[in-house]
Amino acid sequence: xxxxxxxxxxxxxxxxxxKRGAKRDQHGWRETLRAYGRSHKASLHDSVGRLxxxxxxxxxxxxxxxxxxxxxxxxxLLLDSLEKLGGSWQRAAQISVFLELRLPEAESQALxxxxxxxxxVADVELISRExxxxxxxxxxxxxxALKELPENPLPALIVVTPKEVERAGLExxxxxxxxxxxxxxxxxxxxxxxxxxxxxxLGQRFVFGIALLLIAGLLLVVGNTIRxxxxxxxxxIEVIKLVGGTDGYVxxxxxxxxxxxxxxxxxxxxxxxxxxxxxxxxxVVRLAGLYQSDFAxxxxxxxxxxxxMLGSVMLGYCGAWLAVGRHLRELEAQVQ
Amino acid sequence: MIRFEQVGKRYPNGHTGLVDVSFRVHxxxxxxVTGHSGxxxxxxxxxxxALEKADAGKILLAGQDISEITxxxxxxxxxxxxxxxxxxxxLPDRSVFENVALPLQILGLSREQMTxxxxxxxxxxxxxxxxxxxxxxxxTGEQQRVGIARAVVHKPALLLADEPTGNLDPRxxxxxxxxxxxxxxxxxxxxxxxxxxxxxxxxxHRLLTLQRGRIIGDGESG
Ligand SMILES: Nc1ncnc2c1ncn2[C@@H]1O[C@H](COP(=O)(O)OP(=O)(O)OP(=O)(O)O)[C@@H](O)[C@H]1O
Ligand SMILES: [Mg+2]
Numbered sequence: 001x002x003x004x005x006x007x008x009x010x011x012x013x014x015x016x017x018x019k020r021g022a023k024r025d026q027h028g029w030r031e032t033l034r035a036y037g038r039s040h041k042a043s044l045h046d047s048v049g050r051l052x053x054x055x056x057x058x059x060x061x062x063x064x065x066x067x068x069x070x071x072x073x074x075x076x077l078l079l080d081s082l083e084k085l086g087g088s089w090q091r092a093a094q095i096s097v098f099l100e101l102r103l104p105e106a107e108s109q110a111l112x113x114x115x116x117x118x119x120x121v122a123d124v125e126l127i128s129r130e131x132x133x134x135x136x137x138x139x140x141x142x143x144x145a146l147k148e149l150p151e152n153p154l155p156a157l158i159v160v161t162p163k164e165v166e167r168a169g170l171e172x173x174x175x176x177x178x179x180x181x182x183x184x185x186x187x188x189x190x191x192x193x194x195x196x197x198x199x200x201x202l203g204q205r206f207v208f209g210i211a212l213l214l215i216a217g218l219l220l221v222v223g224n225t226i227r228x229x230x231x232x233x234x235x236x237i238e239v240i241k242l243v244g245g246t247d248g249y250v251x252x253x254x255x256x257x258x259x260x261x262x263x264x265x266x267x268x269x270x271x272x273x274x275x276x277x278x279x280x281x282x283x284v285v286r287l288a289g290l291y292q293s294d295f296a297x298x299x300x301x302x303x304x305x306x307x308x309m310l311g312s313v314m315l316g317y318c319g320a321w322l323a324v325g326r327h328l329r330e331l332e333a334q335v336q
Numbered sequence: 337m338i339r340f341e342q343v344g345k346r347y348p349n350g351h352t353g354l355v356d357v358s359f360r361v362h363x364x365x366x367x368x369v370t371g372h373s374g375x376x377x378x379x380x381x382x383x384x385x386a387l388e389k390a391d392a393g394k395i396l397l398a399g400q401d402i403s404e405i406t407x408x409x410x411x412x413x414x415x416x417x418x419x420x421x422x423x424x425x426x427l428p429d430r431s432v433f434e435n436v437a438l439p440l441q442i443l444g445l446s447r448e449q450m451t452x453x454x455x456x457x458x459x460x461x462x463x464x465x466x467x468x469x470x471x472x473x474x475x476t477g478e479q480q481r482v483g484i485a486r487a488v489v490h491k492p493a494l495l496l497a498d499e500p501t502g503n504l505d506p507r508x509x510x511x512x513x514x515x516x517x518x519x520x521x522x523x524x525x526x527x528x529x530x531x532x533x534x535x536x537x538x539x540x541h542r543l544l545t546l547q548r549g550r551i552i553g554d555g556e557s558g
Contacts, residue, residue, distance in 0.1 A: 035444025042441060236427050242385070243439040243486070244415035246408075 039249065047256035050229075061225055061261055065218055065312070066268025072211035073308055074273050078280075079203050081297045095174060095188045097158040103182045108156045111182050115160055120173050123161040129154055155184060166197055215315065222261055222319025226254050230327045237331055247328060254324045255317060262316025266309035273300045273308075337363040337398060337494060337525045338384065344392030345379055345549075353379035353388070355549040361527065361542075363493075366520035368536050368557060369529040371546035377529035380546070381496050384527075385417060386410045398493065415443070418487030418524075422499035424479045426471040432458070432482050433467040439490045457489040458482075461515060477508040484515055488524070495519055497528045501535065509535055 051058040097115070099108055105128065112126040127135070132154040137143040162173055170188060177186040230237070237250055281297040288296070300308075338361040345353035354376045361367050369377050382388040383395055386402055395402050402413060426435045436457055440450045458464045461481040463474075471479055480500060487495060497516065501509035513528075513535060520526045520541075530536060536543060536557045545553035 034446075037444075038446060039441070039444035042444075235425075239425055239427060239438065240442065241411070242387075242414065242419060242425070243442060243490075244411045244413075245442045246411040249411075249442055 040252065043249075043252040044256050047253045047260060050253075051257065051260055058261075058264070061221070062264035062268050064221060065261060065265030065316075066272060068214045068218055068221075069265055069269035069308065069312055069315075070272040070276070072207050072214055073269060073304075074276060075203070075207045075210065077273065077277060077298060077300065077304070079200070079207060082200065082203075093162055093170060093188070095160040095162065095170075095177060095186055097160055097177050097180075097186045098184045099156045099158065100182055100184045101155045103156065105156075107182060108158075111180065112158045115158060115177065115180070118173075118176070120163050120169055121160055122163045125159040127157040127159065129156045132157055218265075218315050219319045219322065222258055222316050223323035225261065226258060226320045226323040227327060229254060229257060230324065230331075234331065237328075250328060251321075251324045255320050258316040258318075258320025259313055260316070261320075262313040263309065265316070266312030269312065270300060270305045270308055273305075337361050337365070338527070339396040340380075340393065341396075342393040343383065343390050343395055343403075345376075345383060345388060345390050352376075352549045354383070354390075354546075357393070357546075357549070357551055359544060359551060359554060361525060363525055364520070364523055365542060366517065366526040367528070367542045367544060369527065369544045369546065370531055370533060370536060372531065374548075375546040376549040377531075377546060378498050379549075381419075381498050381527070381529055384494075384496060385419065386413055415439070415490065416493055418490070418492035418495045420480075420483050420487045420495070420497040420500045422502040424471075424483035426479060426482055426486075428471055430470075431467065432463065432469050432471065432474070435471065435482055436467075436485045436489050438486060443490065453489055454485075457485040460488070460518070461485045477504055477511070480504060480508075480512055481515070484512070488519060492524070494525045494527070497526070497530075499530055500528065501530060501532055506535070510538075513539060 099111065103111075108126060108128065112124050115121055116124040129152050133146065133152050136154060137146050140146075160173075160177065162170055164170075174186055174188050177183060240250055277297050277299050281299070285296050338359075340357050340359050343357045344355055347353055357376075357380070369380060371377055379388065383390050384397065384402070386405055390403050393403070397413065398416070400413070405413060427438075430438075433454055436454045437450050440453055445453070454467070455464060458467055461484055463478060463481055463485065466474055466478065466482075471482065474482070480503070484497075484500070487497075495516070500516070501512050504512060509532060516526050516528055517539065538558070540556060540558050543553070543555060543557040544551060
């Protein structure tokens with residue numbers, strides 16, 4: 001090591017045995033990249049160290065964030081589970097289309113195909129007059145007696161499952177079906193279907209609102225925690241700036257702290273949700289069993305969990321970024 | 337190396353920092369800046385470090401006009417300069433080694449390069465044995481020497497010092513000035529602000545004298 005002062009650029013180049021031309025440029029470029037990587041590694045290491053040095057406060061921050069995250073996420077997953085029930089709700093919203101008594105079999109078939117092609121129809125099922133009679137015989141227990149009738153009194157029936165469970169759409173569909181030639185009557189029981197749909201949309205809105213509030217709250221929590229960290233390291237930041245640390249360098253450890261908060265909080269939320277939902281599920285399955293349903297909660301699918309982690313990390317990062325941006329500017333004014 | 341052309345600086349509260357200051361410092365020179373309290377010594381150094389912005393004139397550093405410098409360029413300017421303060425500004429929660437390593441950390445040097453350089457810098461100020469100590473566990477003179485090691489560890493072309501001996505007794509002060517002379521002999525440009533005229537007089541270097549923001553003398557000390 002020579003005592004001669006050098007400019008930094010010259011120093012980096014001189015640190016290695018000189019090679020010619022492009023080779024040397026490449027070295028400089030690689031060394032710059034390596035220096036950048038090392039600097040990131042050091043910042044991350046430093047941030048992990050700082051969180052580790054204050055385990056209680058770190059854990060508390062993780063818990064606060066994790067719990068806050070798990071609430072909307074959990075409710076969202078519950079709604080997803082309920083929407084899976086949507087299948088049976090759609091069945092509840094089925095429209096029974098009674099055909100004219102005298103409609104020939106072939107025309108009933110054609111009509112059912114036509115209805116199946118309609119935009120808002122998910123599924124159709126044609127029940128011919130014979131099938132209807134057979135079913136009725138079975139269900140009513142009047143089997144032999146009905147055989148005495150001179151003629152089958154039952155019309156053919158098309159059971160239509162609509163795509164959406166929403167009042168305006170259903171009513172439009174109903175009147176459209178009503179107007180088809182060969183249709184005697186179309187029937188729908190809307191009241192409870194509508195109630196369910198309304199509850200679902202209310203639930204979704206509620207979850208969305210809560211999620212927004214909690215996200216704002218989390219940004220504040222992270223921001224405030226980072227602000228305190230910045231206050232505590234004011235002197236260090238001043239010195240770093242004096243010896244040539246860039247804004248990016250000053251910001252980096254705090255951004256890492258934000259990311260680490262987000263990561264830990266995401267993990268905690270995931271674990272809370274997994275346990276919470278499986279605990280609820282026991283009760284739900286028992287209840288569903290009483291109603292002859294095999295309904296069960298979905299749990300936390302891996303993709304959703306990963307998304308949760310990603311979102312949480314982003315939240316931590318953004319919270320930190322906002323706090324650092326603001327306080328760096330304040331510090332800037334005071335360094336001088 | 338340093339060139340001031342009719343530089344003026346007035347603080348927002350109306351205080352005069354510098355008025356129409358022009359001078360040149362050549363590469364490798366050692367220069368003292370002296371003057372009464374409030375004469376503008378610190379202001380002059382702050383302008384070179386881009387801690388303050390001149391509101392008149394031009395400041396050139398190694399050919400670069402730093403009165404026009406952008407915010408993003410400032411860190412890279414400062415990396416070419418080493419600074420020593422009166423109150424050393426060491427970080428209390430970091431060891432002597434870590435304090436000295438700070439400028440190298442910013443540059444992203446590898447662990448072994450960093451260790452080599454920090455040891456060399458600590459060796460020059462005679463504190464190799466204290467590398468693991470915290471700043472509070474060493475004497476004031478030693479703290480100041482650590483501050484100097486931190487200022488030179490990245491081998492800056494220019495070394496600035498603002499009252500580096502202010503808190504020290506005369507013997508320690510002379511020792512510290514001796515260190516600056518060592519760096520000057522090794523080729524570094526050194527600019528020291530001090531009002532310790534007795535100490536300055538014992539060394540033969542160029543002396544800039546400021547009074548109320550103006551240069552009133554430029555000559556040999558002693
Ligand atoms: N940040 C500031 N805001 C306003 N005025 C300032 C500021 N810094 C310095 N001044 C004023 O500028 C003038 C020059 O100050 P400067 O600190 O450069 O003097 P100095 O020669 O370093 O003095 P000392 O020997 O006491 O350190 C003084 O009148 C001082 O009050
Ligand atoms: Mg001063």
